[in-house]
Amino acid sequence: MLKKERHAFIKREIDLHNKVLSADLCIPLKASEDTIRRDLQELEKANLLTKVHGGAISKSIQFSLENQIFYSQSEKIVIAKKAITLLQDGMTILLSGGTTIIQMIKALPPDLNATFITMSLPTALGLLQHPKSEVIFVGNKILKNARMAVGAAAVDGIKQINADLCFLGTNSINAAQGITDLEWEIIEVKRAMVAQSKKVVSLCISEKLNTVQKLKVCPLSDLDYLITELPGDHPLLMEYQMEGLTIL
Amino acid sequence: MLKKERHAFIKREIDLHNKVLSADLCIPLKASEDTIRRDLQELEKANLLTKVHGGAISKSIQFSLENQIFYSQSEKIVIAKKAITLLQDGMTILLSGGTTIIQMIKALPPDLNATFITMSLPTALGLLQHPKSEVIFVGNKILKNARMAVGAAAVDGIKQINADLCFLGTNSINAAQGITDLEWEIIEVKRAMVAQSKKVVSLCISEKLNTVQKLKVCPLSDLDYLITELPGDHPLLMEYQMEGLTIL
DNA sequence: AATATTTATGCGTAATTATGCAGTAACAAT
DNA sequence: ATTGTTACTGCATAATTACGCATAAATATT
Numbered sequence: 001m002l003k004k005e006r007h008a009f010i011k012r013e014i015d016l017h018n019k020v021l022s023a024d025l026c027i028p029l030k031a032s033e034d035t036i037r038r039d040l041q042e043l044e045k046a047n048l049l050t051k052v053h054g055g056a057i058s059k060s061i062q063f064s065l066e067n068q069i070f071y072s073q074s075e076k077i078v079i080a081k082k083a084i085t086l087l088q089d090g091m092t093i094l095l096s097g098g099t100t101i102i103q104m105i106k107a108l109p110p111d112l113n114a115t116f117i118t119m120s121l122p123t124a125l126g127l128l129q130h131p132k133s134e135v136i137f138v139g140n141k142i143l144k145n146a147r148m149a150v151g152a153a154a155v156d157g158i159k160q161i162n163a164d165l166c167f168l169g170t171n172s173i174n175a176a177q178g179i180t181d182l183e184w185e186i187i188e189v190k191r192a193m194v195a196q197s198k199k200v201v202s203l204c205i206s207e208k209l210n211t212v213q214k215l216k217v218c219p220l221s222d223l224d225y226l227i228t229e230l231p232g233d234h235p236l237l238m239e240y241q242m243e244g245l246t247i248l
Numbered sequence: 249m250l251k252k253e254r255h256a257f258i259k260r261e262i263d264l265h266n267k268v269l270s271a272d273l274c275i276p277l278k279a280s281e282d283t284i285r286r287d288l289q290e291l292e293k294a295n296l297l298t299k300v301h302g303g304a305i306s307k308s309i310q311f312s313l314e315n316q317i318f319y320s321q322s323e324k325i326v327i328a329k330k331a332i333t334l335l336q337d338g339m340t341i342l343l344s345g346g347t348t349i350i351q352m353i354k355a356l357p358p359d360l361n362a363t364f365i366t367m368s369l370p371t372a373l374g375l376l377q378h379p380k381s382e383v384i385f386v387g388n389k390i391l392k393n394a395r396m397a398v399g400a401a402a403v404d405g406i407k408q409i410n411a412d413l414c415f416l417g418t419n420s421i422n423a424a425q426g427i428t429d430l431e432w433e434i435i436e437v438k439r440a441m442v443a444q445s446k447k448v449v450s451l452c453i454s455e456k457l458n459t460v461q462k463l464k465v466c467p468l469s470d471l472d473y474l475i476t477e478l479p480g481d482h483p484l485l486m487e488y489q490m491e492g493l494t495i496l
Numbered sequence: 497a498a499t500a501t502t503t504a505t506g507c508g509t510a511a512t513t514a515t516g517c518a519g520t521a522a523c524a525a526t
Numbered sequence: 527a528t529t530g531t532t533a534c535t536g537c538a539t540a541a542t543t544a545c546g547c548a549t550a551a552a553t554a555t556t
Contacts, residue, residue: 002267003514004300022532032516037533053523053532121373121385128369128392131267137369137397139387139405144376149385157387251504270542280506285543301513301542500555505548512543522533 001030001110005131006039012129014049014058021055027081028107075205075229080104082227082248083167083203089113091164094193095123097148098169100203102126108133117161119149119189143185150185158192166197170204172211173226175239178219180212190217201225209236220245249278254287262297262306263393263431269303306393321351323453323477328352330475330496331415331451337361339412342441343371345396346417348451350374356381365409367397367437391433398433406440414445418452420459421474423487426467428460438465449473457484468493 006029013020022036029036040056043049049056080103087093089112095101097120105126115134116127121142127135138157140149168190172180179202181187194200194217206228220243227248230237237247254277261268273284288304291297297304328351335341337360343349345368353374363382364375369390375383386405388397416438420428427450429435442448442465454476468491478485480495489495 002269002300002302002305004298004305005267033532034517034534035515038515119387121369121376124390125369125373125395128266128390128395132265134264135390135392137385137387137390139367139385139397142372142376142383142385144383147373147376149387281542282507282544283505286504498556500553502551502553504551506550507548508546510543510545512541514541515539517538518536520533520535522531524529524531526527526529 001131003039005110006031006035007043009129010036010039010043010056011048014056018058019055024055028110030110076100076103077107078229079203079205079227080107083201084108085248086165086199086201086225087112087114091115092117092162094118094158094161094163094166094197095127096120096167096169096190096193097123097146098203100169100205101167104167104203105130117158117163119154119158121147143183146183146186148186148189150189155188155192158189158196161196163193163197164199166193166200168193168200168202168217170202170208172208172213173202173204173220174210174212175220175243177212177216178222179217181215181217182213184215187215187217194218194222199224201227203227206230206234206236251287254279254284255291258287258291258304259296259431262304263391263433266306266308266392267303272303308393321347324348324351325355326477327451327453327475328355331449332356333496334413334447334449334473335360335362339363340365340410342366342406342409342411342414342445343375344368344415344417344438344441345371345394346451348417348453349415352415352451353378365406365411367402367406369395391431394431394434396434396437398437403436403440406437406444409444411441411445412447414441414448416441416448416450416465418450418456420456420461421450421452421468421488422458422460423468423491425460425464426470427465429463429465430461432463435463435465442466442470447472449475451475454478454482454484 009029010020010025022033025036026033040051044051050059076099079100083104084107092115095116095118101123105123108130110131113132117136117138118124119138124135124137127133138149138154140154141151143150170179200223202223209228223245225248226240226245232247241247257277258268258273270281270284274281288299292299298307324347327348331352332355340363343364343366349371356378358379361380363384365384365386366372367386372383372385375381386397386402388402389399391398418427429438448471450471457476471493473496474488474493475496485495
């Protein structure tokens with residue numbers, strides 16, 4: 001990881017959240033706190049941020065309120081860290097959209113050398129920051145509220161792919177129905193993703209466990225892994241384990 | 249391996265991954281680190297990348313690090329306002345990437361009801377803010393440097409389209425060569441855009457008038473409109489008018 | 497064709513840079 | 527005041543780079 005890359009990463013974190021904690025940067029950047037601190041020093045000297053005890057904050061919004069942009073962010077970070085343990089060099093990986101996936105992208109090891117395929121604009125944009133990965137966007141009509149490509153051409157595009165892994169940001173999952181979602185166009189795309197992947201991983205914060213929406217994406221039997229922020233032996237997860245899912 | 253070949257290889261790596269490590273290049277290029285470093289020096293002098301300790305990074309990352317303030321923003325706003333006068337309800341419009349295009353998107357009339365097609369991730373994301381328009385993203389492999397989809401599938405995707413208007417954010421234009429650009433993969437996409445549009449509009453800040461890059465996108469005769477921040481009767485624009493372009 | 501001249505490349509060594517570690521000082525929160 | 531965390535200093539180490547030079551290859555000149 002080059003110094004400038006770390007700087008870019010830090011700057012982006014600041015732009016996104018208006019602050020960073022030094023300790024939080026150590027893992028994704030694979031550097032010691034010393035190095036991070038020196039990075040922050042340099043960025044401060046370049047007038048790009050303001051260093052404070054424990055990290056740094058944005059120059060523009062120093063008085064900023066604690067903006068919890070992302071709902072349940074800390075849980076999603078836990079999920080993200082579990083998710084990246086499944087990744088290996090050389091893999092082809094399908095990614096859906098959603099804030100959990102975004103957290104996962106931010107947690108990607110910078111030296112991972114994989115091919116990522118997505119239909120989600122925010123996911124694609126996030127992946128551009130990754131130094132080594134290749135990014136393929138399966139395009140078509142963009143569904144505005146989901147910010148992803150949907151429709152026949154997108155589904156056809158996915159069908160050209162043979163992926164090793166598929167990560168689904170999951171809105172609703174329960175034992176009887178499996179994964180369910182709200183919009184037909186999204187369902188179509190997710191089904192195609194599931195069909196084209198060797199292994200399917202559901203990322204789901206625990207509060208969405210055992211909930212159900214109108215439309216069915218796929219049964220539990222199509223899934224291989226379930227990742228929540230809970231420990232693997234939590235009672236809520238038992239019935240999923242019984243169905244044959246690997247719980248992380 | 250010829251020097252030019254090495255340079256081409258290095259440029260491609262930068263485009264794809266936003267960075268290269270000197271050490272990583274030694275094996276594929278069969279050259280010593282010294283040679284690689286000298287290559288990087290030359291490419292830096294030619295303004296094609298930024299050398300850093302350990303390798304080199306893309307200029308665009310460097311730029312986004314230094315100032316997120318758009319270059320020549322006020323000029324681009326003037327251009328954007330002129331550009332939107334060409335738009336009408338029901339049109340199908342191809343958009344390239346670039347900060348001028350982003351300004352144009354911000355200036356779109358909220359009640360415009362048009363279909364926008366693009367290969368640029370930032371452009372697509374900007375368009376999502378627009379309440380009424382439909383957005384279609386022509387996907388494929390993403391060129392990190394330019395944040396846009398490139399390659400055969402993207403070009404094929406464009407060929408399915410019949411657009412009324414095409415807006416090109418233009419890096420270089422002159423009377424003799426027409427529009428020129430730097431990277432082959434971008435050229436391919438822009439050519440396809442031009443070919444599939446009834447009318448083609450070049451958006452170009454005046455300082456990029458009468459400049460030229462290595463690769464040719466299209467001759468002036470393929471263009472219909474030229475929009476700069478200058479008044480239409482400015483002497484710099486005369487020769488373009490003589491060539492039959494409508495100057496806004 | 498032979499020779500000179502420029503250009504490109506690789507190697508050894510010295511200098512520079514980047515990073516992590518240990519110990520100590522400063523800070524924040526109870 | 528006490529305690530745990532974060533920051534700074536100096537130092538050690540490893541990686542990267544620059545420099546001088548020798549050699550090889552390409553190009554120009556006679």
